[in-house]
Amino acid sequence: MEKRMEQIDEVELRKAIEQLHPDNTLFEIRIIGKGKPISGYFHDADTLLEQLQKVDLRGRNIYITLNQLDDSLFAREQSERFVMGANSTSDNDVDTFKWLFIDLDPVRAAGVSSSDAELMQAVDMGKRVHKYLQDRGFEEPVKAISGNGAHLLYRIQLANDKEGENRRLIEQCLKALSMLFDNEQVKVDAANFNPSRICKLYGSLAQKGRSTKDRPHRMSYLSEDVKPVQKTSKDRLVALASELPEEVAPVPNNQYNNYGTKTFDIEEWMSRYGIRYKSKEAFHGGTKYILEECPFNSSHKAKDSMITVSDSGAVGFKCLHNSCSDKHWRDLRLMFEPNAYEYNDVDRRIEEGWAKHNREHKEKMTENVIDDLPVFQTARMILDRRDPDPEYIRSGIHILDKQLNGLEKGKLTIISGLRASAKSTLLSEIMLNALDDGHAVVAYSGELTDKSFMNWMMLQAAGPGYIEQSARYENTFFVKEDIKYRIADWMSDRFLLYNNQKRMKLDEITNAIETAALDTQADLIIVDNLMALDVGEKNRRNEYEAQTLFMWDLKRLAEVTNAHVILVAHPRKAMGFLRLEDIAGTGNIGNIADNVFIVHRVNADFERLSAEILKATHYDYLMKAPEGKRCTNVVEIAKDRERGTCDVFVPLYYEPKSKRLLNNWHEVKIYGWNKEDDE
Numbered sequence: 001m002e003k004r005m006e007q008i009d010e011v012e013l014r015k016a017i018e019q020l021h022p023d024n025t026l027f028e029i030r031i032i033g034k035g036k037p038i039s040g041y042f043h044d045a046d047t048l049l050e051q052l053q054k055v056d057l058r059g060r061n062i063y064i065t066l067n068q069l070d071d072s073l074f075a076r077e078q079s080e081r082f083v084m085g086a087n088s089t090s091d092n093d094v095d096t097f098k099w100l101f102i103d104l105d106p107v108r109a110a111g112v113s114s115s116d117a118e119l120m121q122a123v124d125m126g127k128r129v130h131k132y133l134q135d136r137g138f139e140e141p142v143k144a145i146s147g148n149g150a151h152l153l154y155r156i157q158l159a160n161d162k163e164g165e166n167r168r169l170i171e172q173c174l175k176a177l178s179m180l181f182d183n184e185q186v187k188v189d190a191a192n193f194n195p196s197r198i199c200k201l202y203g204s205l206a207q208k209g210r211s212t213k214d215r216p217h218r219m220s221y222l223s224e225d226v227k228p229v230q231k232t233s234k235d236r237l238v239a240l241a242s243e244l245p246e247e248v249a250p251v252p253n254n255q256y257n258n259y260g261t262k263t264f265d266i267e268e269w270m271s272r273y274g275i276r277y278k279s280k281e282a283f284h285g286g287t288k289y290i291l292e293e294c295p296f297n298s299s300h301k302a303k304d305s306m307i308t309v310s311d312s313g314a315v316g317f318k319c320l321h322n323s324c325s326d327k328h329w330r331d332l333r334l335m336f337e338p339n340a341y342e343y344n345d346v347d348r349r350i351e352e353g354w355a356k357h358n359r360e361h362k363e364k365m366t367e368n369v370i371d372d373l374p375v376f377q378t379a380r381m382i383l384d385r386r387d388p389d390p391e392y393i394r395s396g397i398h399i400l401d402k403q404l405n406g407l408e409k410g411k412l413t414i415i416s417g418l419r420a421s422a423k424s425t426l427l428s429e430i431m432l433n434a435l436d437d438g439h440a441v442v443a444y445s446g447e448l449t450d451k452s453f454m455n456w457m458m459l460q461a462a463g464p465g466y467i468e469q470s471a472r473y474e475n476t477f478f479v480k481e482d483i484k485y486r487i488a489d490w491m492s493d494r495f496l497l498y499n500n501q502k503r504m505k506l507d508e509i510t511n512a513i514e515t516a517a518l519d520t521q522a523d524l525i526i527v528d529n530l531m532a533l534d535v536g537e538k539n540r541r542n543e544y545e546a547q548t549l550f551m552w553d554l555k556r557l558a559e560v561t562n563a564h565v566i567l568v569a570h571p572r573k574a575m576g577f578l579r580l581e582d583i584a585g586t587g588n589i590g591n592i593a594d595n596v597f598i599v600h601r602v603n604a605d606f607e608r609l610s611a612e613i614l615k616a617t618h619y620d621y622l623m624k625a626p627e628g629k630r631c632t633n634v635v636e637i638a639k640d641r642e643r644g645t646c647d648v649f650v651p652l653y654y655e656p657k658s659k660r661l662l663n664n665w666h667e668v669k670i671y672g673w674n675k676e677d678d679e
Contacts (some may be wrong), residue, residue: 007057012221013203017045033060033265063198070097094195100154103189112209114148126150139230143223147206155229172241177286190284245316273336286310396433402501407564417599441524443499490673517561529568529649551592580638596639
């Protein structure tokens with residue numbers, strides 16, 4: 001019988017019961033090792049010791065519940081005795097959290113005891129954690145050695161509430177300590193937050209793996225004599241939990257401190273401002289950078305200050321010295337970027353303005369709703385309804401006009417393409433053809449100056465017969481002043497280009513475009529391009545949602561003005577064979593648009609990739625023309641909501657002198673300004 005008790009130090013066990021469960025409060029003892037767990041419920045050390053003598057403890061570890069249990073558990077079959085496989089304590093069986101249990105465990109292979117050096121590392125970390133919490137108003141803890149690591153137990157009094165608020169608070173406290181103190185040698189066990197958590201029964205032998213000289217089995221014990229322990233108040237726990245950086249939802253490009261979770265590079269930020277770190281370490285829920293010295297006090301050396309990045313993207317800063325206890329990530333960032341957070345206040349006001357704008361827009365859209373319209377219609381009702389016939393604008397691209405009947409008024413088109421694929425050139429051609437047919441055009445260009453935009457358009461409108469080459473620059477062409485003015489007079493006030501010098505915000509720009517389109521009865525509206533507009537004004541925290549909202553605004557613009565709206569959207573990537581899903585931003589851009597055109601430049605990459613991707617008929621049609629007759633650009637109809645047309649590739653031919661895109665090499669375009677000359 002005595003041999004079985006070699007795994008127990010009776011004096012230490014009695015001290016543990018007296019310290020952890022005074023006044024004979026109920027506790028469970030759980031014995032884990034060979035076979036199923038063995039469980040028993042007790043009120044006192046005497047009965048426990050008596051029953052332990054009946055259990056073979058060799059190779060088994062003994063644990064005790066820490067928190068206050070429901071007294072009805074004492075009626076279970078293992079009351080004052082041990083039963084193998086009996087129901088043990090669950091979280092719902094706990095009435096009150098009595099202890100904040102901090103377990104400092106050395107990092108080592110699973111299933112083995114710690115070495116003496118590893119145990120001392122855990123003890124040293126325990127001293128650091130104790131000092132840190134002491135400085136923050138925590139009462140004195142119970143200190144113990146588990147046999148393999150160090151324990152700190154702080155007396156608390158928190159209800160095990162159904163909402164789980166106090167459980168989450170304890171979890172956050174342990175995560176905060178993990179964030180602050182974890183290193184490559186010792187970790188804070190951040191999983192010890194559930195109400196039914198068990199702890200090593202001090203006074204019992206820790207028996208992990210085989211006992212060796214280097215990794216022996218050790219007796220667990222309290223580090224100090226039994227003493228009265230004061231309760232640490234909840235507000236101290238709340239303060240500790242608040243050390244965790246504010247969590248943010250892991251959505252695409254979520255704005256955190258003016259950076260998206262996908263784009264904020266903390267290492268680049270530290271490098272930019274000369275903040276050096278000594279080590280990069282993982283903690284429970286993220287990564288921390290141990291700084292060589294605290295930015296607020298250079299005498300605070302590693303390991304006392306750190307920058308943390310949680311898995312959600314939240315960024316934090318902490319220095320363990322009292323003099324820096326009030327310094328956080330915001331303070332650190334403002335030290336190097338004094339204006340970093342001014343943006344947030346502006347962002348809030350802009351979002352409030354957009355919320356109001358969207359409410360007003362919704363009200364406008366429902367103003368003319370007829371109450372007596374049926375919710376559902378029969379087929380006959382739909383056929384009998386007389387809707388106005390659709391109206392189209394000629395694009396001037398023959399195959400495109402044949403396939404789609406032109407550009408339908410009241411609809412939205414996206415044009416995309418890689419850099420230098422001729423997107424802007426195509427837009428100019430479409431605008432000139434619209435003007436030639438008597439339509440009015442309103443345009444916004446966020447990339448080109450008004451002079452550059454107009455010079456390009458003048459070359460296309462003039463044509464090769466009215467263009468001269470610069471005497472100074474071989475590949476530079478110009479249109480004479482008198483011809484420019486003739487073209488401008490022909491355009492008259494049917495063509496309006498937004499003045500970039502106005503520096504308007506997004507809502508002001510869209511309102512100005514709408515007003516100009518209604519005033520001129522414009523049939524075509526051009527927005528070039530999405531990336532030049534600060535659509536983030538609509539939602540700073542979610543770029544994709546902002547783009548979606550802007551797309552719906554353009555759809556409304558097309559409907560209200562009965563004009564065809566064209567938006568240029570750059571691709572997300574700048575290489576490869578561009579497809580519909582590559583267009584910048586969210587997939588909603590392509591979904592919301594009525595038409596999507598992709599402009600390709602026929603170069604070596606296009607030839608190689610088109611041979612792999614396009615059907616043989618398409619490839620032969622586009623690429624097998626005789627030398628000198630091959631097209632230079634291709635417009636792909638990637639989406640046509642009305643007819644379902646897609647994968648249609650339209651060849652075009654670029655004329656360098658006039659910057660025109662021709663339907664064939666022999667095409668001669670004559671616009672209205674010089675038709676009298678032609679006659």
